[in-house]
Amino acid sequence: MIFINEHYNKLKASYLFSHIAKKVEDFQGKHPHREVIKMGIGDVTKPLPNACIKAFHSAVNEMAEEETFRGYGPEQGYLFLREAIAENDFRSRGADISAEEIFISDGAKCDTGNLQEIFSMDTRVAVQDPVYPVYVDTNVMAGRTGGWKDGRFEGLVYLESNEENGFVPDPPREPVDLIYLCFPNNPTGATASREKLSQWVDYARKNNSLILFDAAYEAFIRNDSIPHSIYEIEGAREVAIESRSFSKTAGFTGIRCAFTIVPYDCMGYDREGKKHQLHAFWNRRQATRFNGVSYPVQRAAEAVFSPEGREEVRELTEFYLENAKIIRNSMSSLGYRCTGGDNSPYIWVKTETDSWEFFDMLLEKAGVVCTPGSGFGKCGEGYIRLSAFNSRENVEKAMERISLFLRY
Numbered sequence: 001m002i003f004i005n006e007h008y009n010k011l012k013a014s015y016l017f018s019h020i021a022k023k024v025e026d027f028q029g030k031h032p033h034r035e036v037i038k039m040g041i042g043d044v045t046k047p048l049p050n051a052c053i054k055a056f057h058s059a060v061n062e063m064a065e066e067e068t069f070r071g072y073g074p075e076q077g078y079l080f081l082r083e084a085i086a087e088n089d090f091r092s093r094g095a096d097i098s099a100e101e102i103f104i105s106d107g108a109k110c111d112t113g114n115l116q117e118i119f120s121m122d123t124r125v126a127v128q129d130p131v132y133p134v135y136v137d138t139n140v141m142a143g144r145t146g147g148w149k150d151g152r153f154e155g156l157v158y159l160e161s162n163e164e165n166g167f168v169p170d171p172p173r174e175p176v177d178l179i180y181l182c183f184p185n186n187p188t189g190a191t192a193s194r195e196k197l198s199q200w201v202d203y204a205r206k207n208n209s210l211i212l213f214d215a216a217y218e219a220f221i222r223n224d225s226i227p228h229s230i231y232e233i234e235g236a237r238e239v240a241i242e243s244r245s246f247s248k249t250a251g252f253t254g255i256r257c258a259f260t261i262v263p264y265d266c267m268g269y270d271r272e273g274k275k276h277q278l279h280a281f282w283n284r285r286q287a288t289r290f291n292g293v294s295y296p297v298q299r300a301a302e303a304v305f306s307p308e309g310r311e312e313v314r315e316l317t318e319f320y321l322e323n324a325k326i327i328r329n330s331m332s333s334l335g336y337r338c339t340g341g342d343n344s345p346y347i348w349v350k351t352e353t354d355s356w357e358f359f360d361m362l363l364e365k366a367g368v369v370c371t372p373g374s375g376f377g378k379c380g381e382g383y384i385r386l387s388a389f390n391s392r393e394n395v396e397k398a399m400e401r402i403s404l405f406l407r408y
Contacts, residue, residue, distance in 0.1 A: 016375040049312035055303035059296035077104025095231035106256040108245035113138040126157040126176040130376035151378040171203035182214035187385040189340015204239035211240040219249040237263040324388035330399040366401040
């Protein structure tokens with residue numbers, strides 16, 4: 001008899017964005033002639049930068065010649081990309097990260113979900129609320145939580161993020177082992193100051209905790225005082241693993257490339273209190289369960305750091321930030337309080353009403369899809385998230401529709 005992993009039964013029936021997609025599909029089935037503008041999911045709409053396309057084509061051509069063909073690549077990623085990342089994303093900002101500490105992957109979602117595998121089952125986990133669902137769901141699947149009760153999973157420590165704290169929570173008073181932080185935040189768009197991140201690093205060092213830092217949206221930061229990496233904070237190499245992605249930075253959502261940094265200084269402990277390098281554990285996990293990102297994709301990612309690539313990536317992120325500005329200004333003019341949209345592609349809008357009810361109203365009356373805030377946690381109730389990842393025409397049209405609906 002084959003037994004199931006019964007922890008899956010604790011989860012909600014479907015993943016948040018799958019549930020939204022089903023509701024939109026049902027609506028379009030009933031109203032086939034209504035145009036729907038999707039501003040819920042964070043998927044890019046602009047094509048890859050030209051520098052990446054040229055590198056992609058060149059690498060594919062290499063695969064057509066016996067002399068330059070490549071089979072299996074290193075599970076950790078090709079050194080040419082890891083070196084480019086280390087130099088341009090970290091050392092240029094004063095963060096001491098080497099190429100050997102970087103692991104190339106097919107997505108930050110995958111990495112943040114898979115990293116929990118290298119920690120013990122009784123690890124005490126803390127997550128922000130509102131929170132990207134993957135952090136929670138993967139720990140539920142692993143069996144680190146109790147059941148669902150009053151809008152939360154028992155056994156997790158929820159770090160409440162609200163208007164009062166600017167959606168940047170303080171460290172908890174009790175000790176926790178594993179802490180998920182995401183800045184610029186998905187879904188709220190909030191950013192963390194150097195002072196706030198320093199508090200978290202100090203907390204982790206004091207409690208022998210580990211921070212899993214999701215920096216997938218760092219390319220949208222425009223305020224020079226906001227850190228792009230947790231490794232800009234002194235001592236973070238000892239207590240933090242950081243994940244990033246080329247998906248939103250350079251439009252790689254469809255070709256998949258990301259990376260995670262596991263510094264050699266980052267340690268975990270066994271039951272006798274002996275230290276172990278987490279780098280070695282993650283390397284072993286990847287070597288066993290991952291065959292690496294394809295060579296052409298990694299060459300395309302390397303092109304992001306070329307002079308042409310840098311300029312084009314800047315143009316891409318500026319385009320989406322301008323969309324975000326239009327959304328935020330429109331919602332603010334209607335009297336709604338908003339967070340994000342300045343150093344982030346997401347706008348977090350306070351609706352004062354049930355999140356799913358507001359979702360249904362926007363879909364029915366305006367033909368616009370948002371993401372209900374309650375789908376991100378208990379503290380998300382009464383909010384919606386709007387994504388700036390869309391065409392300028394669709395953003396302007398959506399804001400016109402929403403303005404007409406909400407004004408009258």
